[in-house]
Every structure is written in C-alpha cells, then in structure tokens.
Amino acid sequence: MSLPSDSVWKAPRWALAVLLATLSMLGPFSIDTYLPAFAGIAGSLQASPLEMQQTLSAYLLGFAVMNLFHGALADSFGRRPVVLTGLVVFTLASLGCALSTHVGTLVLFRALQGMSTGAGVVVSRAVIRDLFPPAEAQRMMSQVTIYFGVAPAIAPILGGWLYVHLGWHAIFGFLALVGVAMTLAVWRVLPETLPASQRQSFDPRHLMLGYSQLGLSGRFWLLALASGVPFNGMFLYVLSAPTFLGELLGLGPTEFFWFFLCNIGGIMLGAWTSGRMAGRLHPRRQIRIGFGIMTVASALNLGMNLVWPPTLPWALLPLALYAYGWALLVPVVTLMVLDLFPARRGMSSSLQATVASTANAMVAGLLAPLVMHSAVGLALASSALMAVGLLAWLLVKRRMPREHERTAP
Template identity: 65%
Template sequence: MNPEANQLWRAPRWALAVLLALLGMLGPFSIDTYIPAFSGIAKALGATPVQMQQTLSAYLFGFAFMNLFHGALADSFGRRPVVLWGIAVFTLASAGCALSQTIGQLVFFRGLQGLSTGAGIVVSRAIIRDMFPPAQAQKVMSQVTIYFGVAPAIAPIIGGWLFVHAGWHSIFWFLTAVGVALWTANFKLLPETLHVTHRQPFNVRNLMQGYWELCSNPRFLLLALASGIPFNGMFLYVLAAPEFLGTHLHLAPTEFYWFFVLTIAGIMGGSWYSGRLAGMISPRRQIRYGFTIMLVVSLGNVAANYLMVASASWALIPIAVFAFGWALMVPVVTLLVLDMFPERRGLASSLQAVIGSTANGIAAGAIAPLVMHSTRALAITSLLMMSVGLFAWIFVHRRWPETGRAVTAAA
C-alpha cells in the first residue's frame, strides 16, 4: 500500500471506484457493443461467420497477450502512464475499426483494441491495493464490480440502437468517443498511486525474474485459475447468445435484453453482498459461499436441461444465480492473488488477467462454436468450466490451509 495514499485521493471512496470501473468497462464495451451488428457487418464486408468470429478471437487473444506486459510496465513506470497510453491506443484502434473497408482490416484493428484494453483492467486492480488496506480494498473491488457490471447490460442495447439507426460504423465511432472521454477524465483525475520506493527496475533480467517467481508458484497459479476460469461458466452463454436466446429460447432480438439484465443483476447483487461481508467473515469462508452457489445452480441447470425443454421462463435464472455466486467470491480471490507478491502487484494482476482472458479466448474461438447447438451441452460445459476453478480452490485450501483464514477488520 502507498504510504501517502491518504493524500493522493481526497474525494469519496466511491468516486475512485467509479473511475476505476470505467476503465474496466472498456473490455465489455469492446465486446458487447458490436455483437448485435454481427450479421450487418458480415453482409457489408462480405465476411463469413467464421471470419466474424475471428474479429472476436483476435480481440481476446490480443487482450491475453498484452496482459503479460501491462502490469510489469505499471510496476516500473507507474500506473498512470500505462493507463493513459492504453486508452490512447484503444481510441485510435476504435477509429481504425470504424474506417475498415475489409474484414482483414477489421480483424487487425480489433486485435489492436485487445492489445490496449487490458491496461485499464489490469492496472485498476493494482491501484485499488495501492490505495486501500485489505478490508477496504475488498469493498472498493466490490464497488468496481458493481459499476463494471452495468457495461455488459447496456452495451448491446447501445450497439443495437446505433446499428439500426446509424449503421455499424457508428458503433466504433461511439467507442472512439468513449476512449476520448475516458482519456480526458483519467488525465485530469487519476493520481499516480505507485510510490517511488515501490518501483521495479525495468530490464529483461528483472522482468524474467518476476515472471519466473510468479509462474513457478503453484499457489499463485491455482488462485488465478480459481478467479479467472469460473467466469466462463456464464461468459459461455454471452458468446452463444444469438443461438441460445434466438434459436433455443425463441426470443426475438428485441427481447435479448432480459438475458443481460438478469445476468448483470446477479453480478451486481453478488458484488454488493461481497462488499457487505468485507471484514465480517474470513475470505476463505466467503469464497466457499460463492463456489457453493455456483456448484448447486450449475448442477440444477444440467438437470433441468435434461428433464425439460429449455424455455425463457426458467432458463435465464440459473445463469443469473451463477453470476451472483461468481461476483460474491471473485473480489476476495483477486485480492489474495495481489497480496501474494506485494512488490509486484501489477505483474500479479497481469498474469491473473492472462489466465482468465486466455480462457475467454479459447471459449470464444473453440468451445462456444462446439456446444452452442445444444442447451444441454452449454449447461454441461458451464459446469465443467466452473469446476476447474472449484478444484483449484479446493487444492489451495488443502495444501495451504492458512490462505484466506484471517478476518481483516473493516475500516
């Protein structure tokens, strides 16, 4: 934690949470805003469905790759420069997407968007821990998740409206405007939270030493799996939304918003409750609550899909409950990851994001196309992806029982 944190941000804590959440919102906005225009973009550029899927995969793999470096750069040069440069590149890439005339150009600029977007998401986590002690950090992390949860709900609505009324190019011009506004806000408001005494030397030897230190630590890797992989249990349904909602549940495009509203309500509810529990119960107990909710609802979802024909009257509810469980536990696991290496929080946040975003890319490019044809396959795959995180946490709990045991008093 920065010893001068009290002097860096004198506004209310929630205001910093909003600013950091806006940084995190770039990711879901970059994904969800243009999804309603998939068919229109494909028609305009003469692209096949596989090529359109590549625009999503290019973004996700670019995001995963550059996340290896955002945190390391932030540990050496400071949080603020990395955030500002990331937003600037994202803004230029969004303009490139808007000006694209071929599918190849769009894939390229989508990849560039992915390379830059992670800066805000990765660095914002490190900023929280720079500024707040553990219990307060959990509250702020939960607030960020609440605000962040709004983005996937409103992004498809905005994207669909822009596509219908102004064409697909307007979606990326909108993202360009978002980038300009966000860069201006952070330039004026975001303080440098990395204390000068905490900066790491920027050289290949020190960087490789940091990667080896973290990547060779089994507890770190397992905690990163526990926080990053279960997200795909619900993200899988987002990726398969056109098929899942339109073909299987027979919803009209104008009714898709019910899925996003319910899922985001689950995320916001879980995040709110996570903040309420900060300092009241041990982190490992809260993590157990989150995984228990996800496990029970995932098993129920599989059973329901085998016993009944999928219907909008019930099929959206398990996903929302799953989202609640995920949001309840993920702020706690994230803080456990960051606190394992206090001197390399940026790098820890980077590698945590790499694991999660790589899983997202695999889910988007390989898994979702294989299972979206069946609601049973979707339910089973969701359960399996959650189980990866669950078994990772069980192993950590048994091998290192002291992890997450202490209750930190809330301030």
C-alpha cells in the same frame, strides 16, 4: 504496504470506484456492444460465421497476450502512463474498426483493441491495493464490480439501437468517443498511486526474475484458475449470445438486454453482498459459499435443459444465480493473488488477467463454436468450467499458509 488513500484521492470514494469501474468495463463493453450487430456485420463485409468468430477470438487473444506486459510496465513506469497509453491506442483502434471494409481489417483492429483494453483492467486492481488495506480493498473492489455491472447491462441495448438506426459502423465510432472521454477523465483526475521509490526495474533480467517467481508459484496458478475459469461459465453464454438468444430463445437484437440484465443483476448483487461481508466473514467461508451457489446454479441449469426446451424466463434465471456466486467470491480471490507478492502487484494482476483472458480466447475460439447451437451443450460446458475452478480452489486451500486463515484479504 498501502498508501494513505485520503492523501492521494481527495474526492468521494464512490467517484474513484466509478472511474476504476469504467476503466475495467472497457474490455467487456467493447464485446457486448457489437454482438447484436454480428449478423449485420457479416452481411456487410461478406464474412462467414467462422470469420466473424475470429473478430472475437482476435480481440480476446490480443487482450491475453498484452496483459503479460501491462502490469510489468505499470510496476516500472507508474500506473497513469500505462492507462493513458492504452486508452489512446483503444481510441485509434476503434476508429480503425469503424472504417473497416474487409473482415480481415476488422480482425486486425479488433486484436489491437484487445491489446489496449487490458491496461484498465490490470492497473485498476493494482490501484485499489496501492491505496487500501485488505478489508477496505475488498469493499472497494466490490463497489467497482457493482458500477462495472451497469456497463454490460446497457452495452447490448446501445449496440442494438446504434445498429438498427445508424448501422454497425456507428458502434465502433461510439467506442472511439468513449475512448476520448476516458482519456480526458484519466488525464485530469486519476492520481499516480505507485511512488517512485517502490517502482521496479525494467531491466529484462529483473523482469524475468519476477515472471519466474510468479510462474513457479503453485498457489498463484491455482488462485488464478479459481477466479478466472469459472467466469467462463458465464462468458460462454455471452460469446454464444447471438445463437443462444437469437436461435434457441427466439429473441431479436433489441431484446438481448434480458440476458445481460439477468447476468449483470446477479453480478451486481453478488458484489454488493461481498462488500457487506468484508471484514465480517472469513475469506475461505465466503469463497466456499460462492462456489456452493455456482454448483447449485450449474446443476439447475443442466437439469432443466435436459428436461425442457429453453424458454424465458427459466432459461436465464440459473445464469443469474451463477453470476451472483461468482461475484461473491472473486474480490476475495483477486486480493489473495495481489497479496502473494506485494512488490509486484501490477505483474500479479497482469498474469492473473492473462490466465483468465487466455481461457476466454480458448473458449471463444474452440468451445463456444462446438456447443453454442445446443442448450444442453452450453449448460454442460458451463458446469465443466465451474468444476475446474472449484477443483483449483480445493487444491489451493491445502497450500495456503496459516496466516490466511486468520487474516481477511
């Protein structure tokens, strides 16, 4: 059951979308800003390429592990306390990164950063569904994705500028300032959207019952895979950006924005289209269109890389098309996950984020190092990740009850 949003949030809805998008973007923003400084950090700390990759893997692993708990905590203690605690920890971890003098210390604080940023992603989804009925929630989630898309587009530009002019330490100092600003903003304006009467017990037995209920749901796992794994088809390129852009495409640190601009442009346009479709197009048809677009984009990407060496602009255009297809379907699938167990939306959001971030960590630690030096390898791996999500969706369609065919999420 959704709260009447007008009685909880008095400001314009776009302002709520901006706030929730900023909370959601903190995770990817913390990755994209430091990627242009990868080589500089390695030289400064005398770190090997493998050790630098661990700064990314540790962040993603911390994000994945702590996501198991953000939602359960938010279901038990409310949305605001969890977000505020996460922001304070993020700010302190960012300062730790800025002051690091050894790669091991940087890995430790990056893991702490990852553990804290998941709170914003998990809780923002639950807040949307707390406040809005299905079709309006899809529109709001799409609007959040549009605003969210601005941050990754500007993050590598800011990161490259800070690195070139002030050094890599300034990147993490800047992230600490972002953490302070977000903490103040949430403290002042974000309402509590989970009434005390709807909060779940934090008793371990009650929590285990909730986790087992979700863990034994085949539909939950298939929907989580359908939305989370295809994202890695894009994220693989983000993880490989220093090599893909610097070595294969020959771009400098301040030119990385072309890649992020194409990807984020596709995400923003797809999210805008998804919002326009809310309540007008059958959810299954929208998801089918999204996967169809990603399939075409993957085939184009692989085919062109087999024929020609990667060059601008064609090497980036299929990636933008892929991002468009993913953004078209992900708000619908996410809301399906949240509505499987309405009393445990926070926990559902947590586990969904955990599935996605665990896949992110595996791709970062295992797959990306294997394929990042080959344009064909990147395209092939991206296509395989998309295929996993498509297979999950085809399987879950057969297990969905009839009411999902009649009601838009």
